[in-house]
Amino acid sequence: MNNLQVTLNEEQTADLKRYIFELTKESIEQAKKNAGLDKPFLKQIHMSNYLGISVNTLKKLELEGLPSITLDGLKLYSKEEVSKWILQHQR
16 A cells, blocks of 8 residues: 655645535534534424434423424424523523
8 A cells, every 4th residue: 555645835734624624514504504503493303403402302392392383284492492591480
């Protein structure tokens, strides 16, 4: 197996770092968009992912008063209102 070594000058190293940073940043933004996390209102699965809990736990919290909105059969959750509700129930 042959090893290939590449030597970069400082400017090339800085350019490569900037490129990797921008590529990573774009990938993170695309992942957020794909998961719906860039939106103020989330569907049930996306809200459970956002909170790091299961859908069943989300439904249980809803029975305890977690705010949700149902429009034409579609259940949505306001990230802002859910955050407020959770903070009101901290111990």
